[in-house]
Amino acid sequence: MPLDLSRLHLGCPYYPEHWPEARWADDARWMRGIGLTVTRMAEFAWALLEPSEDRFDFAWLDRAVDVFAAEGFQILLGTPTAAPPIWLSRRYPETLPIDDQGRRRNVGGRRHYCPNSPTYRTLSRRIARAMGERYGGRPEIVGWQIDNEFGGSGSARCYCEHCVTSFRTWLIERYSTLDALNTAWGTDFWSQHYADWSEIGAPILTNNAANPAQTLDYARFMSDSFVRFQRLQIEALREVVPAEHVFTTNFMGLFTQLDSFELAQDLDWASWDSYPTGNVFRWGAQTRNPGDLVPPYAFDVGDPIITGLAHDLTRGLKQAPFWVMEQQAGHINWESVNTLIRPGAIRLWTWHALAHGANGIVYFRERAALPAQEQYHSGLLKHDGTPDLGYREVSALAPERALMEAVAAHPPRARVALRYSYDDLWALQIAPHRKDFIYQRLIFVWYAALKHLGVDVDLVPPGAALDAYAVVIAPTAHLADAAEAAGLEAFARAGGAVIVGVRSGAKTTENAFTAQPLPGVLGGLVGANVSQWGALPDGVTFELTGELPGLAEPGAGFWVEALEPLPVADIRVLAAYAEGPWAGHSALTEHTLGQGRALYVGWYPRQAQAEAVLRRVLPMHNVPIETDLPPGLVLNRRGPYTMLLNFTDWPLSATVAGETFVVPGRDIVVRRMADARDDR
């Protein structure tokens, strides 16, 4: 039976190689007993599947598949390329990556491979195909996870000779001629002119900064390298497995170094590994604004807005229900402080994933490992094999399964799109111009504002089709090109609202500054020019005047731009600077085009300021908002179901769609609404 991605699945990976074979049947039994029907196997087992080059041993995995098949599991296999065997790295040391300090990385961890190594590509294709040949015919095998957490463990960038050679090929494809490259990169600056493709190298170990166009291209190239590496395996497998097999890889949420939209192109569905308590530490600094506290209730449940953003980004990769391929089910082991988990957390995470559009939730992992690197990571069972918190909470979901399945039957739909661009992210990493000008943090300001207003949102890449949306927000459209500008303008003219923010239109695709007045190609959309722009240091803000409630405080700081409305009829100034060198100049404009409008927010807003803008725009475009949600109470809708999740330890109440809800601490309320809004 093929895997039905439109329905709910709960699961747990299983590592037969970690446990005595005598335990396997027991493990399959209790896993099935608590309601799990899916498992994932083999994604780190290359050394056991191919103990020496071109000699395969599938017998043990056959038996493990037998055991889980007997319990009725649907099985995903992982291609094991995230962990090359020792024999491989020792025999072919050129497959080991070179880091940005010029050092050859070593065996002994994971992800120590170069995706552009011809040898590694050949051997990866071979093991993937061999697995496909072996298991393609088994009905309980339903799909594949390619590799594991592409880019993780510091592996997203390699600077080895193979990469440099491939980079040159990539550049030839992109620029065709050296003249074009020299122009695009601006190599007349600092005497960097290339006279031969072979002169081009990787942008590391430079004195002073490397060329920003080269650096951005190298980021794109490395991202493409993993896309090609993933595709190599998918193609190898598709040749030998049934057509109904489905393919995914497990993404890493807000991980920034690879373009997840590109990686998702070749996949049937997207999944990610969700570890909320670790992500508070890992992503907190790149999402929350300085001075905004991590919510005090977050120590053992994570920040639900950060988790939600990662869910929504993953859903956005295919604009379809996704999976949590690894769902935290106890404490983790890889952050600076790995806090203990209190009761209720795992149920909350499960519902939270479902509410954001997850149709598969795979709890990591069956039992805490005894030896090796992840022995401090918990599982559904403790080290000693007895049930841990995760086991108990997953078991207790049984009475709620019917409701969960009902929710899962509805694909999530949002009326607001939030533009998310890896090119922009990388370009701003290369030149933040102001410390802490972090792309994801600017995205987060708007995302958090939307969630505080109870709005569901889709994350979309630049150039995505927009017809399903009422409002599109681009916190910055930094590298927007003319085609995207035209698309946004058409969207607005057709009745949509577009909100764009600072630094939009500032850069070309080649990461050069536009020679047009700012906001560059977006000038027609915005109906105003940015005459002045720049950064303010901490503690300095310029007062704002304007009519929008809640906009003025705390003034404009961090990054500010002065706007000059173009001599067009339909421009309205919603806020202006009340002090500073640009006193009297516009700070927020609204341009009416056709049936819709475009707003330009001319400073880096605080969340409350973003909310002020949204409170004006969303209702005008028939997107309902809630204004009564307390922090820690998260609202999501999926089909006719409205879900309120309380991440605090105390009861919270809110009036939603005119109805008052009281949600106990660390609990969930799900309501099928009479006037369900999914039939737009």
Added chain:
Amino acid sequence: MPLDLSRLHLGCPYYPEHWPEARWADDARWMRGIGLTVTRMAEFAWALLEPSEDRFDFAWLDRAVDVFAAEGFQILLGTPTAAPPIWLSRRYPETLPIDDQGRRRNVGGRRHYCPNSPTYRTLSRRIARAMGERYGGRPEIVGWQIDNEFGGSGSARCYCEHCVTSFRTWLIERYSTLDALNTAWGTDFWSQHYADWSEIGAPILTNNAANPAQTLDYARFMSDSFVRFQRLQIEALREVVPAEHVFTTNFMGLFTQLDSFELAQDLDWASWDSYPTGNVFRWGAQTRNPGDLVPPYAFDVGDPIITGLAHDLTRGLKQAPFWVMEQQAGHINWESVNTLIRPGAIRLWTWHALAHGANGIVYFRERAALPAQEQYHSGLLKHDGTPDLGYREVSALAPERALMEAVAAHPPRARVALRYSYDDLWALQIAPHRKDFIYQRLIFVWYAALKHLGVDVDLVPPGAALDAYAVVIAPTAHLADAAEAAGLEAFARAGGAVIVGVRSGAKTTENAFTAQPLPGVLGGLVGANVSQWGALPDGVTFELTGELPGLAEPGAGFWVEALEPLPVADIRVLAAYAEGPWAGHSALTEHTLGQGRALYVGWYPRQAQAEAVLRRVLPMHNVPIETDLPPGLVLNRRGPYTMLLNFTDWPLSATVAGETFVVPGRDIVVRRMADARDDR
């Protein structure tokens, strides 16, 4: 005359190579004049002793020995292997170590050698033996310091080809078969399976963490490498010097990277280099808990509890009187702030060392050096050759010498043992699981508590004989094995008290997690299981209830464990959690076994909490405690002598054994007690 290690000796190193020969006699004379009778020479003089390979020049050292012999000095010679000559490193660059970034280290500092280099071993043996042959027959030469500060200057770990080869040999000895190694290391995880010994390398430059068993084994291997390197020299010397020559090396107190217990095995006595003002900076962060202030009086005397711990650890290496081979005698030069030293400090340090069991105190150094790396380090004389503070304070000890010698005649004895394990320390460095979970800091909590109660304490390695003790404390017995567990249980049954703390019994010798219920092999001793455990973030604590005064505040934080008494008769719950997910579960249990008892402290205690436990247990086992010692006033006993040392600048008083003492600021009171307790 052999060196009598049972009596007091004061001394000072002498560097004849740093001064014109015309000064030597004068220097010997004033050194003798202020009461010094021991000197140390030549430990950095290899280039002068062997100016080119296999060509020796001992004439200058002969004359220096003559000069100090004429003044009646007993002389220790240092083998000069801590500072290879330039010619050696240039001719044999493979003797230079490789650091954890893969870089070959350079000449020009010190300790730039690999202890596993066959060439370096050969040349080291040769210079040691040549010195032994030359000086074995001179009666004023009484012993040897092997090398200097093993592991210092970043030299404890080398990752060169020789080390990797030796590591493989070491592993073959340890595991015999690759199957055993693969099982012990858990190489089925992340595809790390080794098919040939030659595939094994050093755990550096990995993507993601290296295997923890491999990492721990590498730490043990490097420690053993220095043990073997030291032994090579001792054996070379013993072949040619008189049997009464004694051997030491100068340890570095709380230095963590080598197993000092192992290194001490081959030595006749232990010594260390004590620099209290530097150690406040160097070790403060790994001993004091965050938020515990460095004592305000410490800026020029150091923290006496930190210094005391290092004294006691050094004494514990041989469970016998030790030496301070380098005693700070003015300001130092190697910390971020090298504070000036005020009068009284050097006398205080001298008495402090003596009180902790030092029988030799060697003041570093004769005169501040003029050129080279240590020119900002003071000596007994200033740079210009006139007396500095150290000279004056050592001179002023004359009237106290008789009392000092009387104290020194009594070997220190303690009734409390504090378990100290380098394996545990390293395992927790590899996987702290919670930032700042530092082994030495946990040790320090208990050590500081004991000293605040005026209790003398021996530091003992895992598995040490315990019959001399009434109470044994293992703040954690993290890697305890079954034999040690049996020993502790026997000790308790025979009437002793055992106190163990969090994370005990969690790990196997191979640094894997135990598959038994926690505390693993210690379950029988403790009489309870740890059902849940984990870390809490800063600022989160769980309230405790219980009957022990002083235990409840400030609750349990940082690391907490829930205890479940086993269904045995003699378990008593002394504290339980009053809130949080484990409310009602036990936090502190006391298990009565035979004539004694075992307590499990189920959270990471603050010092006051450790004291609360000690105030219950020590009196029950007839270890007297003092409850009136103010901070800065340190109590030590040695034989019949009770010594109170005031490290503050103001008078302090305390009632000890029923008698009230008033100790002036930065002064010492020594009392021969009527009821001296050393005749147990």
Added chain:
Amino acid sequence: MPLDLSRLHLGCPYYPEHWPEARWADDARWMRGIGLTVTRMAEFAWALLEPSEDRFDFAWLDRAVDVFAAEGFQILLGTPTAAPPIWLSRRYPETLPIDDQGRRRNVGGRRHYCPNSPTYRTLSRRIARAMGERYGGRPEIVGWQIDNEFGGSGSARCYCEHCVTSFRTWLIERYSTLDALNTAWGTDFWSQHYADWSEIGAPILTNNAANPAQTLDYARFMSDSFVRFQRLQIEALREVVPAEHVFTTNFMGLFTQLDSFELAQDLDWASWDSYPTGNVFRWGAQTRNPGDLVPPYAFDVGDPIITGLAHDLTRGLKQAPFWVMEQQAGHINWESVNTLIRPGAIRLWTWHALAHGANGIVYFRERAALPAQEQYHSGLLKHDGTPDLGYREVSALAPERALMEAVAAHPPRARVALRYSYDDLWALQIAPHRKDFIYQRLIFVWYAALKHLGVDVDLVPPGAALDAYAVVIAPTAHLADAAEAAGLEAFARAGGAVIVGVRSGAKTTENAFTAQPLPGVLGGLVGANVSQWGALPDGVTFELTGELPGLAEPGAGFWVEALEPLPVADIRVLAAYAEGPWAGHSALTEHTLGQGRALYVGWYPRQAQAEAVLRRVLPMHNVPIETDLPPGLVLNRRGPYTMLLNFTDWPLSATVAGETFVVPGRDIVVRRMADARDDR
């Protein structure tokens, strides 16, 4: 017409290679139109001037010169050696430098060359000479900038094989014999004795510190290497260009890694690149004392005292009017926070430079670059080619030009000399002994005190002629030698005042500690010995007593020395320690010699304490002081002109020379004084 360095010039660099040729004439026209008469070209254009080895293309530059000549510009050409072409580095990879981690640096930034590479030297000489041959005959070419920002972008130190070889030659010249070197470096310490010149290497990657004499010599050697590299080019050019051509390089103000005095020897005039807002971040930590706030008005104008110090240091390089070769004219791009610039800043910087002795101010740059590394750096025009703030402010200078030219006609003269020594700076970097004991910060204490008192000051190297001065201040004369000591004593005896501070006379030229009583060779000048010295930790100070108003607070901390007056008649104790171990010992002495005096300030003073000393000494030596200058108001005199610059945004007033001035916020008042003081 030769460049008249005694008159005012304003200018702007021009990068023809960055813009379409069609724009050049327009650009020349508007530049001339706003009053600019000087431009600089070609300093990063090697790849275009020599597209492949030994094939030159000057045609484009000929045409650019034609265009600017037609507008009447005087043109400086930059030799382009700061940015080697890609073909050069690829063909001769040995020209790429090795950093202190042993890594070969890469192409793609700038300054990636080794100044000791024979190949790079040959190729640099060739391009310089070729440019000289091409442009020597064109009358509008008036001078040369050699290279660009020597030492910048991390390029001041190279550790490649060529450098090591050259270092050995340099050492042979310095020490003649290995015996002399071994003695000077103290290689008997730690067995570092060199038996052959070829054994000597670079002081990197050592275990523990490298030898301090070697490290200081390596710093001197690298500085000399750039001096030689600059000279190579100047000599090549002088052979072929007219004698009236003038030579400079653009220094970097307070940059520490090269000896600017040495580099300036071969130049006709000095210039530097002034970026005040970046320098607040870049140099704030090495100038302002911890706890002293960066002035709150500084966010977009920089700290005028820091800027002033850099101006004065640059003027001191030739003791003559200097240029600002790159004057910030908008926001910059290279700091952590690149703040926006508010109106008035560029005019203020222009006048500030002029007031400190700048006769040339070249605004960087013509227009913000579109591609490559500096695209976020502003120019006089915006990216879109329209005027930016800098354009407007430079234009607005027109009415003030006559006054500016009048001021520029007067060479600045100061009666106070502040000694500045790169040897001292480096020696204290090598051995600060106390965190934050930074040479430039100690200089800054005195410089800020002088500026707060409205005093003009010359920065002079050790051993400079002093006859023009009334007062000489050496915040430390750390490595002063006997000749300098004699010069200072002669200066004092002839009626001058010498103020010296802590750590003076402590070191020999070879960076060893003096064996004489402190202050070593300065004992005769000071008339007192330093009997004790050392560092105090943060928060500890010793109270002072004494008669000087303002001296006592906040006591003496950080670094303190106890002084013992020599048994000479004319010593007076101005301050003494009132507490601490040195209570009663002198802290500040004044020694009367002949017609003058010498003061020793025995602790690291706070600015207010330095001012207290200056308020005593300056009036005694007829140097007028102002006591009414508020922070942010800067006073400078140039010839008969008194200039008051207000760097705040609010009006400030002060009484100067008996007359009250009110200066509006961010404005300037210039007054021709009746009693102009420049005719001393």
